[in-house]
Amino acid sequence: MQDLAAGEVFAALASSPRGLAEEEAAARLRSGGANELPPPRRPAVWRRFAAQFTDLFAVMLLTASAITFLAYALQRPQQPGTLQLAVAILGVVVLNAAIGFAQEYSAERTAESLQAMVPHACRVLRGGERRELPVRGLVPGDVVVLEAGDAVPADCRLVEAHEAAVGNAALTGESAAVRRTAEPSPGPLLGSRNCVFMGTVVAAGSARAVVFATGAATQFGRIFALTEQAPQPRTPLQRQVRVMARRVAVAALLIGTLLFAVRVPTGEPLLPAFVFALGVMVALVPEGLPATLSVSLAFGVRRMARRQALVKRLLAVEALGSTTVVCTDKTGTLTSAEMTVSAVWCGGAEYPVTGVGYAPEGAVSGPGAVRELLRTAALCSNARLVPPAGREGWRVLGDTTEGALLVAAAKAGLDRAAEEGALPRVAEFPFDSARKLMSTVHRTPGGGLAVCAKGAPQQLLDRCAAVAGEGGGPPVPLTAERRAAVAAADAALASRGLRVLAVARRDAAAVPAGAAEAESGLVLLGLVGMLDPPRPEVAEAVRACRRAGIRIVMVTGDHPLTAEAIARRVGIVRGGPPQVATGERLDALDDAALEGLLARPGELLLCRVSPEHKMRVVAAFQRRGEVVAVTGDGANDAPALKHADIGVAMGASGTDVAREAAVMVLLDDSFASIAAAVRLGRSVYLNIRRFLVYLFSHNIGELAPILAATFAGFPLVPITAVQVLAIDLGSDVLPALALGTEPPEPDVMDRPPRSPREPLFSRALVGRFLFLGAVQSVGVCTVFFWHIHASGIPYADFTRETPAYRTAITLSQAAIVVSQFFNALAVRTDRQSVFRVGLLANRKVVAAGLLGVSLMAAISYWPPLQAVFGTAPLTAGDWAVLVAFGVLLLVAEEGRKWAVRRRAARSVPGRGAEHRAPGRGAGAAGGGLPGKGLPGRGLPDKGLPEKGLPDKELPEKGLPDKELPEKGLPDKELPEKGLPDGGGT
Structure with a gap:
């Protein structure tokens, strides 16, 4: 065609x-058919709800509930407790599914955008x-x-x-x-x-x-098809939760089977022994984990929304904290997508221009000297500057380069409409790619004619016979020396990544017959340097990502020189020449060679790339084990946004296709919001590990007394399955959620990214919850068997209705609940003393713990709940003993932290544990974060406060830019020739 x-x-x-x-x-x-794209494929609502029942925990609990219902049907006589257990387990599954579905459904955007x-x-x-x-x-x-x-x-x-x-x-x-x-x-x-x-x-x-x-x-439809075909990868947390669920399931089955095998030879009937083993399995499954995880991630989503980052999938919150590579677009992401004049050269001097974007706000240094240059450039333009209207700000209708010239003229005090009225246009010789110039002819107030021209510097310079004198004074002949000075000025501006235009003018007696006649014998007025300026906050965000060990790779469809200039201005490129690969070079590389290119150390710019190239790059990084975030705003970015682990689209300037494909949308288009989101994502992961320690430690406290009773020959369980469910879903969920509100740790962005291969159940995390669970187990076993022995009743005479037994199992449940209150306080920090950060600093944790204790008191004292749980009222002395065991757990954990700090202080001579090198801090479970080398370690952190950022401390509109160089880049950093003018004027 x-x-x-x-x-x-x-x-x-x-x-x-x-x-x-x-x-x-x-x-x-x-x-x-109609000229429209097919709507994005979405699973039916019922399918999305049904999917909540397919994770391993849900399958295990559904199976357990079905078996328990069957056991109740087979029991003779039927036991109400068995039916209660079956209904309770089924209710847990439905509750978890409802919470997960509601959070996912509300977080996703459902519009067909x-x-x-x-x-x-x-x-x-x-x-x-x-x-x-x-x-x-x-x-x-x-x-x-x-x-x-x-x-x-x-x-x-x-x-x-x-x-x-x-x-x-x-x-x-x-x-x-x-x-x-x-x-x-x-x-x-x-x-x-x-x-x-x-x-x-x-x-x-x-x-x-x-x-x-x-x-x-259409080509747009082709990109849409690529987007639809791109699979949605699982996040690191999804993969790790699946592994954790399998391990917990295997452990629960093995222990349940072992206890069934131990109790049957003692003469216990098969069905009660089976129900007992099933209760043990239920005790080991963290029933509240799916709901806790969903709500905690949703809380992270809300916190990110306050940072102007909308996350559409809950699990993407955690994946942000695991990001190791950010593949960022340039136009509209790092830059404002608004061409801006930043310098004018005239009469042998350079005049800076302040202000960015299309708003005529700023000033031209020495406006008198450059006034005629900017008047001529404005007259030789067809674009229109449109003032704000409604929610839209200043914008340009027409060529953006010409729009930048109009804005610069306005900053110099020129009124475009007035100038056109005084010098009406009578002819135009349009730009064409062969001569790279445009010229217009205007009638002057005196009745004469003036030719205004602009275009590529070298082409216009060849058509000039004179040049404006110093300070924009009368023209002087264009000697070889002055011609060299103009060429040097052009090279200096271009070396800073500026697009350079030359502007010239001459008087004419009649309308020229053609472009060649019009564009001859001109007087060069000067040069204009412009660029699509970086967003002010980007430089600080790039530094934050560097400190966090995140590699930033620019992936753009623009020219390599333009890409390198912007990359240097924002800090993506800091040293010598970076590696630059164009789309043509990527086409010549097979997958192995591409991975080799991406694996090379140093800064990398990928330029002149297509949507297919972006997808290949993302896939190659993922094959290398990287967690990849991709930013973009155009429809061309959509396939890569969907294929990436984290697709980040611009909300204000981005296309709807990009926003649909991404899992995170930056509502303010600020790259700085990515750094803030990564910080919150890392905090979410650390908080997830905290509440895992909290949840699994009490599972040990539930299992240990059951095992002790089995091997001691006690005929009944120290804690029933219904009590276990009451603890897991009644007393523990709210404190676990409150732990998810802990603010980020001060050094969270000074650590390398967590390896995607690092197990969620790391050795440090398992060791910590085993330690805390062991302390809890001692307390639970002590209060239970102390009360059983104090009753003086032989083991064989105990029944479920024995008052001493009802009090003993009440003590067991209360011991776990009270110790968990102190446990929640203890696990808020990894190594630092909780007394140093404030024992009651997180009021949500305190309030949730007290609510759990209040629920336990209701189960102990309120007759309807006593009937359901088989409990009895506790005395003040009983509560005092339980609180003493809770304090013992807190003291034990503080002792463990002290030992960790002491060991760390010995490993770093002359430095305390609180001042270890960045990136070597402990993980949430008390262990270090494995990672990769952290580039930019020596950079001072000027953008993020040392004490950690609560929600109100990060400005909504990004961080101020203190690092943008006013004078651009030194000449040696880019080739002397200027940027291609792209065929524009």
């Missing part, structure tokens, strides 16, 4: 310059008449009319083009608008200059085009 002449396009598509007839368009619509990317209406020729039709009604062969500011509704071949330029950033990632032509353009379709594609925007000019692809057949 792209290699045909304009007249041949109509024949190829069975159309005409008058467009299609209504009857033909209707027939094509029926046969080809892909359709919002396509404009709702467009202008079409039908039978020679210009009509406005719904976009979904377009068919191949339709002739559409495009003007500046229009979104392209389908893939089209231009047949007329009048200074048309299209911004392809959403599709290719290139920041500059690209000129379009109606002439044949052989080569790849996406790179052809005579085609425009769905989802892109007409930046300047006007055109007529013939539709050749609609809906899923």
Whole structure:
């Protein structure tokens, strides 16, 4: 299609310059379908709810409940306690499923946002008449009319083009608008200059085009298909919870089987022995873990939302903390996607320009000297600067480069409308890629004519005979020496990553006959350097990620020089030349060679890449064991966003396709929010490990007395299965959730990323909950057997209704609940004394623990609950003993922390345990975090306070940028030649 002449396009598509007839368009619509993308595939709501019952814990508990119901049916006489146990287990499963489903469903965005990317209406020729039709009604062969500011509704071949330029950033990632032509353009379709594609925007000019692809057949639809095909990888936490669940399940089955085998030979009937073993298995399964995990992650989601980061999948919160590589887009992510003039060279001097973006806020140094230059540049522009309206800020209608010139002119005090009124345009010689210039002719107030020109410096310099004098004074001849000075200024600006334009002017007696005549004998007024500026907060966010041991790789569709300039400004590149690989080079590499490229140490920039390249890079990093976060804002980023472990889309400037594919959306488009989200993600993981220690330690306290009673020959259990469920879901869930609100530790971003292969049940974590569980077991066994022996009743005479037994099992349950209150206080810190951080600092933990104790008191004293649990009232003396055992547990844990601190102090001569080197701190379970080398260790942390950040301490709009160099990069860092002007003026 792209290699045909304009007249041949109509024949190829069975159309005409008058467009299609209504009857033909209707027939094509029926046969080809509407111009819309299929809605994203979502599982039915019932399937999503049913999926909550498929994890291993749920399957185990459902099986246990079914077996218990069967046991109740077979018992003679039937025991109400068995029925209570079966119903309670089933209720636990349903409760966990409901909580998990509700959290996931509320966190996900359910709108079909892909359709919002396509404009709702467009202008079409039908039978020679210009009509406005719904976009979904377009068919191949339709002739559409495009003007500046229009979104392209389908893939089209231009047949007329009048200074048309299209911004392809959403599709290719290139920041500059690209000129379009109606002439044949052989080569790849996406790179052809005579085609425009769905989802892109007409930046300047006007055109007529013939539709050749609609809906899923468009380039946009191809990217959508890639996005749909990309599998959603499991997060590290998902994988580790599955491993943990398998291990717990195996342990529970083995111990239950062992106890069944031990009790049957003693003469106990098979069914009671089986129900007993089943109760032991239930005691070992952390029934409250799924609900605790879901709600804790949801709390992390809410905290991130206050940081302007919307997380759509709960488990992605934790995966953020495991991130080892961030593949970041450039345009709109690191930069503001708003071209900005930052320097003007005129008369041998450089004049800085302050302010960024399209808002005319800032100033031009020496406005008098550059006033004529900026007036000429503004007159020789077709763009329009549009003031804020509604929720939209300042924006440019037309070419963004020309928009930057208009903003600079406004900063110098020039009124574009007034200047055009004083010097009306009478002719224009449009830009073309051959001469790389544009010129306009204006009538002056005195009746004469003035030619204004702008374009690539070298091309314009060759057409100049003079140059503005010092301070913008009268022109002087362009000698070889002055020509060299201009070339040196051009190279200096370009070496800082600036796009450089030259501006010239001359007087004329008559309207020139052509561009060659107009653009000769000009007076060079000077040079303008501009760039798409980095977001102010990005540099600090990059430093934070470096301290955290996270590698940042820029992946962009832009030119390598532009990419390197921005990378240096934000700190992604700091030393010598980085490794740079283009899409062509990636095409030449097989998977093994690509992995080798990514494995090389040092800074890496991937430029001129396609959506397929981005997906290959993400997959290659994942094969190397990396946890990959990908940032992006365009439709071209969507496949990689979905394929990554964490897809991060821009919320304000990003496309709906990108937001749909990502699992995290930055509502403020701030890269700094990524660093804040990683910090919170790491904190969430550490808190998960804390409540794992808390939950599993009391499982030891429940199991140990049961084992002790079995081997001591006591005929009944020290704690019943219904009591176990009451502890797991009544007394323990709220304190576990409260532990999830612990603020991040001070050095959480000074540690290397946690290895994805590090087990959730690390040796340190298991050792810690075994230690705490052992202390609890001593207390539970002591109070239970002390009361049994104090009664003076032989073991064989005990029944479930014996008052001494009811009091003993009440003591067992209360001992676990009270010790867990002190346990929750103890596990809030890993090595630091809890008394140092404040025993009651986390009021949520204290309140939740007291609520659990109150529930235990109700079970002990309230007759209806006594009947359900078979308990008895406790005395004040009983409570005093239980509190003493709780204090003993807290003291024991403080002693363990003291030993860890002492050992750490001996391992680091001259330094206490509280001042160990960053990145070597203990994990949440008291052990170190294995990791990789942490680059940038020597960088001071100026952005994040040392004491940890509660929610209110991070500014919502990102961190201030204290590191952006005012003068750009030294000349030696980039080649002397300037950036390609991209065909723009």
